[in-house]
Amino acid sequence: MSAKGKLRQAGLAVTREGFTDSLTGLGNRLALEDALLQAQAQAQESAGRGSPAPALLLLDLDGFRDLKKSLGHAAADQILMTVAMRISSAVGENDVVTRLGGDEFAVLLPATPLARATAAGNRILAALEADIDLGNETVRCRASMGLRVAEPHQAPGDILLEADMALEEARAEGRNKVKNFDPATLLARQLQRQIVGELGHAIDSDQLVLYYQPIVELATGRLQGSEALVRWNHPEHGLIMPDRFIPIAEASGLIAKLGRWVLRSSVAQLATWRRDPETAHHDFTMRINVSAPDLQSLEFVDDVRDALSGAGLPPESLVLELTESAIIQNNELDRYTLMSLHRLGVGLEIDDFGTGYSSMGYLRKLPVDHVKVDREFVRDLGKDETQLKFLAAIQQVIRSCGLDGIWEGIETAEQAEALRSIGCTSGQGYYFGRPVPGPEFTEQLKRQRAWPG
Ligand code: C2E
Ligand code: CA
Ligand code: CA
Numbered sequence: 001m002s003a004k005g006k007l008r009q010a011g012l013a014v015t016r017e018g019f020t021d022s023l024t025g026l027g028n029r030l031a032l033e034d035a036l037l038q039a040q041a042q043a044q045e046s047a048g049r050g051s052p053a054p055a056l057l058l059l060d061l062d063g064f065r066d067l068k069k070s071l072g073h074a075a076a077d078q079i080l081m082t083v084a085m086r087i088s089s090a091v092g093e094n095d096v097v098t099r100l101g102g103d104e105f106a107v108l109l110p111a112t113p114l115a116r117a118t119a120a121g122n123r124i125l126a127a128l129e130a131d132i133d134l135g136n137e138t139v140r141c142r143a144s145m146g147l148r149v150a151e152p153h154q155a156p157g158d159i160l161l162e163a164d165m166a167l168e169e170a171r172a173e174g175r176n177k178v179k180n181f182d183p184a185t186l187l188a189r190q191l192q193r194q195i196v197g198e199l200g201h202a203i204d205s206d207q208l209v210l211y212y213q214p215i216v217e218l219a220t221g222r223l224q225g226s227e228a229l230v231r232w233n234h235p236e237h238g239l240i241m242p243d244r245f246i247p248i249a250e251a252s253g254l255i256a257k258l259g260r261w262v263l264r265s266s267v268a269q270l271a272t273w274r275r276d277p278e279t280a281h282h283d284f285t286m287r288i289n290v291s292a293p294d295l296q297s298l299e300f301v302d303d304v305r306d307a308l309s310g311a312g313l314p315p316e317s318l319v320l321e322l323t324e325s326a327i328i329q330n331n332e333l334d335r336y337t338l339m340s341l342h343r344l345g346v347g348l349e350i351d352d353f354g355t356g357y358s359s360m361g362y363l364r365k366l367p368v369d370h371v372k373v374d375r376e377f378v379r380d381l382g383k384d385e386t387q388l389k390f391l392a393a394i395q396q397v398i399r400s401c402g403l404d405g406i407w408e409g410i411e412t413a414e415q416a417e418a419l420r421s422i423g424c425t426s427g428q429g430y431y432f433g434r435p436v437p438g439p440e441f442t443e444q445l446k447r448q449r450a451w452p453g
Contacts, residue, residue: 055117121178211435225285292326315345324356342367375409
């Protein structure tokens with residue numbers, strides 16, 4: 001061979017090496033990008049003839065890291081090689097199978113419409129499900145898969161990125177299935193990220209507001225207290241309801257900051273109402289909603305104590321509402337926090353009672369004083385005769401545990417009357433008043449001249 005020929009061959013070897021995954025012998029990320037470029041160019045050429053675009057499948061083994069930890073490197077490599085082989089035999093000979101690193105594989109299907117690409121993805125997942133024999137033991141591998149059918153002129157990096165987003169969705173759904181890239185989901189995610197980004201700033205720049213909803217004595221309609229409900233007064237989007245940002249705040253860790261803001265603001269408002277003789281009432285309580293992550297923070301009890309003493313308020317003027325699921329987590333720290341709050345003297349309340357999965361047994365065991373029965377129960381009042389009997393039984397259990405029951409979601413006079421008839425004493429709902437901003441609630445307090453104290 002001529003020197004030139006040898007050189008060319010060496011160059012080829014180098015190139016091939018740079019394009020090959022040494023463990024499995026499949027192409028690597030560079031090979032994939034190269035193949036994507038070529039497939040896109042081909043698609044461009046035949047665009048006029050109605051030929052479909054290339055599709056990219058991206059897959060990732062579920063729980064591979066744990067598997068590797070428990071089985072060791074050699075076994076992990078063996079699994080990866082088996083996976084590589086199974087993927088290769090599940091696809092056609094024009095399809096390009098590559099390993100991008102770790103347990104991530106990609107398959108490029110040239111000129112493949114969505115339905116066929118999805119079918120190919122499912123074939124691969126099915127092939128992966130069979131036991132893998134490692135000699136002394138067998139393991140099973142499952143995978144999540146994202147799919148992106150390329151847009152005309154879309155760059156390989158972007159196709160890969162969007163296949164990866166679809167993969168992330170597939171993983172989030174926790175199922176052994178192929179997930180197609182969906183721009184709407186992406187938009188929802190972007191919006192979520194935007195909310196997280198803006199919420200921190202919103203808390204600092206006074207964009208959050210508290211609305212107050214009355215809690216009344218059912219027999220007389222007298223105001224006993226209020227529940228503080230947070231809203232986000234967004235400069236562009238207007239008033240945003242808590243259901244849209246509380247879950248995001250909880251998931252992102254911003255909830256601690258938000259919770260502190262709610263605590264301080266509601267306590268300050270209560271102190272203002274108590275100071276003014278026109279709005280003061282000695283046993284008026286403020287209720288705030290507390291998220292599960294707050295209970296896991298060691299500072300939470302201090303925050304509550306400081307907020308109350310800073311405002312010069314007795315602890316029993318504040319009631320913390322916690323959902324069943326937050327309160328029942330079998331966590332030492334949670335229980336410790338609950339006991340500390342109880343010792344501090346603030347009221348503790350189970351919110352949305354009846355929607356959780358737990359038995360009533362815990363009502364006697366936990367240091368709670370109040371139970372707020374979920375509005376679902378009141379909503380079903382009047383549907384049939386047994387419902388009222390059922391509610392009477394709930395009320396009796398609450399009473400016999402020495403707890404104070406509050407019934408939420410009362411929207412009509414009939415509902416209020418029915419609850420009164422079975423001995424319920426406190427209620428909350430649109431019938432008595434919707435949540436309103438502080439100044440409006442102040443007016444309600446002033447109108448209630450019949451109060452003592
Ligand atoms: P929640 O604690 O169950 O609060 C009661 C919700 O029911 C409020 O919705 C209230 O406006 C609504 N409501 C009150 N009366 C009626 C009625 O008669 N009929 C109907 N259909 N609904 C009624 P909102 O203000 O949208 O709050 C939703 C949830 O957001 C709250 O549910 C609570 O879980 C959470 N949340 C609100 N503020 C905060 C907060 O400051 N911190 C935390 N962690 N969560 C909060
Ligand atoms: Ca509540
Ligand atoms: Ca509730």
